[in-house]
Amino acid sequence: MALVEIRDVYKSFQREEQRIDVFTGLTLDIEAGSFTALMGPSGSGKSTLLNLIAGLDKPTRGTVRVAGAPVSEMSPSQLAAWRARNIGFVFQSFNLLPVLTAYQNVELPLLLTRLSGKERTERVKLALDVVGLADRADHYPRQLSGGQEQRTAIARAIVADPTVMLLDEPTGQLDARSSQEVLTLLQRLNSEFSKTIVIVTHDAHAAERAKMILHLEKGDLIEKPRVAAAAAR
């Protein structure tokens, strides 16, 4: 059974008088332990698909299940609790809280768990260590480079050990070197820690690091999933 099951999903938005159909019967499986890149032009529904998997948005019709949980049928309150346990989300613009240090930002998801203060400290240190920012724990976001901010955001996404990591254009605002660092980190998380990763990207080089590339156009998968070069190697 796939980790993420998307079955016959329709999603439409109303913009003024006009109805925009993003998905019209999308069906897709994402396996546990996979590293999938979602590609496609702007407006093809990549980010919407990510939001549906994370339970940030609901399909107009159809079902989304993640690890057996009926995401598309949960209430907002159930979704919040479910997301805290199962989803690690990374945004294009990092979205760290500017008034909190790197440490405090990474700790945020753990405040929703029953872990003790000591356990939280250990987990945060480990996450910052994995992303190579153990020495930046007390820095505020404004004191970090773009690449460091994004790695902090990734530490925040992995700290609670979620079922799936969802990344929306994680290298969109980074220079080439920082992009490489982030992508290498994601590969490592997938291969060493068996994290299931789904990234949305415009960047073909970024997508090459994934094991699987899916192309979306106007809400449809226009070609069968293909195995990326990195995975083939």
Next chain:
Amino acid sequence: MIPIVYNVRSVVRRPVSTTLTALGVGLVVAVFIGMLALANGFRAALAKTGSDANAMVLRKGADSELSSGLGRDVASIIAADPHVAIAPDNRPLVSPEVYVLVPLGKVFDTTQVANVVVRGVSDQAWQVRSNVHVTEGQRPASGRADVCVGKRLVQRFPHTGIGETLRFGGRDWKVTCHFAAAGSAFESEIWGENEQFMPVFRGEVFQSITFRLKDPAAFDEAQRSLQGDKRMTVDVHRESDFYAQQSRLLGTILGFLAVMITSIMAVGAVFGAINTMYAAISSRAPEIGVLLTLGFRPWTVLVSFLAESAFIAVIGGILGCLFALPLNGIVTGTTNWSSFSEIAFSFRVTPLLLFAGLTFAVVMGVIGGFFPALRAARLQVVQALR
């Protein structure tokens, strides 16, 4: 829960709007505390005036000393009553008193007159009223036109210094002493010998008779016995109850005014808080989106922003307390509507009042923050993140 440090630091990051909102709340709290300190001071002055150990006799039906009248026969009956305490010199601790209001010009503007209480007392009055003591000079000598001036009058009325001569009731009165009475309303009175005042003012009649109870716990029995005495028609009050009653009307009005005026001002401060919080929330929508994405529930976002608004209000409340504290002890005067006499008293800023001010600030903060916080909690994550 969303850590409070997030809110505290967010508040500190926008110092101008925080300061302005806090100042708005602070001013309201200062006025709130100031007005209640006024009411508090007035009540306290009158409450301290009466003693639980004393009983006060008025003509039946009289609700103030002004409207009362008791003959010498009544004074004699009471002096002989077994409920009256006896002094070591074997004299009953009774003070039949003359109570009149005299218009005196104020020190800064003698065309402005205030009704000052002139109380003619017996020699025992100084023992019956244990809170009264001479601070300077000698007590009025029996048989002489001497007066002792309450210390609160000294600064406020001319010719009240020791050795000076006050003129009222068509006669001159020599000031021989000043007295204190633990901040009570007696400090706004002029005392002299009752026998001296009687012929000058209202003839052979006392306005009240106050006596020390032999057993303060036996007040009810004393009251029943004296009120049931067929030889006189009197009402007997416990002195403390009488003065508390005297403060009730004006005290209630001052308290009501405090609430009314500060409520109107509070509306302005609440709108200030609403404005600040709406601005904060609209500029931090992506942060709220992140918190909701991480799994914080909408109600925790609501609580977090309510706490932020309350935090700003608490800063305002502390400022308000600091603004209001210097009022403590400032002496002011007003006419007591129950006796039509001038009474001077101090603003009393008590710890309880400061706590009430802070609580009021928090209430303003929570009310002002509620709708913005509700908007934050209801943000659609996808829209908030855009």
